[in-house]
Amino acid sequence: MQPLRKLLRLLPGRVLSAAALALAACTAVQAADVQQMRLHSAPDHTRLVLDLSGPVDHSVFELDNPARLVVDLDRGRMRFDPSRLDLSGTPLSGVRAAPRDGNRLRVVLDLRRKLEPKTFRLAPVAPYGHRLVIDLYEKERQQVSRSARDESPKRDVVVAIDAGHGGEDPGAIGPNGALEKDVVLAIARRVETMLKAEPGIRPVMIRTGDYYVPLIRRTQLAREHRADLFVSVHADAFHRPSARGASVYTLSDRGASSETASWLAARENRADLIGGVGDVSLNDKDDVLAQVLLDLSVNASLSASLDVGERVLDSLGGVARLHSRRVEQAGFRVLRSPDIPSILVETGFISNPEESRLLVTRDYQQRIATAIVAGVRAHLREQPPPGTLLAWQRDNPGAERSYVIEKGDTLSTIARRFGVDTAAVRQANNIAGDLIRVGQVIVIPAS
Ligand SMILES: [Zn+2]
CATH class of the missing domain: 2.60.40.3500 (Immunoglobulin-like)
Structure with missing residues (x-):
């Protein structure tokens, strides 16, 4: 008699089901x-x-x-x-x-x-x-309160900033031990700080700390915040350590535009397996409805994604080496919000020794963040969503604007933000030197 059959004979009958045996086979036996x-x-x-x-x-x-x-x-x-x-x-x-x-x-x-x-x-x-x-x-699931969209004709544009990975999903790991989840959260926070200072733009962070957010939840959060734009920030790895440079991706359902694009999309889409998706309520009904309604706007959203992607890539080219000179496309699950123009920025390859060293420095993180903000700003100035302050400003170029001085502002940073001359701001407000105070309302002359 074979040892296994002998063993089975010794077991009580009720556990002798195939299921029980299968279960027993995959249980952990070691301490x-x-x-x-x-x-x-x-x-x-x-x-x-x-x-x-x-x-x-x-x-x-x-x-x-x-x-x-x-x-x-x-x-x-x-x-x-x-x-x-x-x-x-x-x-x-x-x-x-x-x-x-x-x-x-x-x-x-x-x-x-x-x-x-x-x-x-x-x-x-x-x-x-x-x-x-x-x-x-x-027990009482706190719904993220669906932020009532400010319906004033000059509402803020909402930009969702999505720091990739987090918690149990470290993302890619650099040869120096740098973790993608930490690098991208640091960059995302800098983007948030800078966008907060932009009149007419309100940033929201999809992940605010070191925890994992399932991919579908990321787009859900963006929708709950009524985001006009979704920017996912990554710093990834490639099987060749020599791969380097920043790149920008948009969604494609028709296959990837390059080997790197398909490799990265496959990696990113695995995040839920790695990060450990607990109990995510998918809210299917909403999603199906949203899908039907939003197929209508999918083309508009895709061309906006491409536009913002190109502008971000353009400004990244000024501060970082580029991996690819065009916006690439692949089936990234996190970009699947047909209603919200969405891009994924690979800020560099953390698997590349040199880039990994750069990506952990505050200076480089700031330069990358500044470039992302510049691209987003350029896109929103030119193609602002209707009903926003930015749309109003674009359509009323001659109008004077007012601005309330905030902590940390200087005349030159304000002037740069509005795209006008510092001297013109000084003149319009009768300011002799550079003395301004927090809370002071100044006039921004037309550019
Ligand atoms: Zn990533």
């Missing part, structure tokens, strides 16, 4: 050490990640009064002191761990309120190994 624990706070959930030495099976249950979540790890061992976790600002009031029933490890999360747990394993992706992810969602 796994919890080497580290990490906390990521996202706006709608808190993620606790257990870094493990190997895959582990686990079970979860909840307890009330006080609210607790209990996670049992089969053959788990704790090699990390959970009291080292900084729980401030999280819905967790404590994390404890103790061995249980011989070879199990019990991890108890003390919760400040009842939360909806979702747990899953993640396979290794450098620099992370095997992980067990515990997502804790608020």
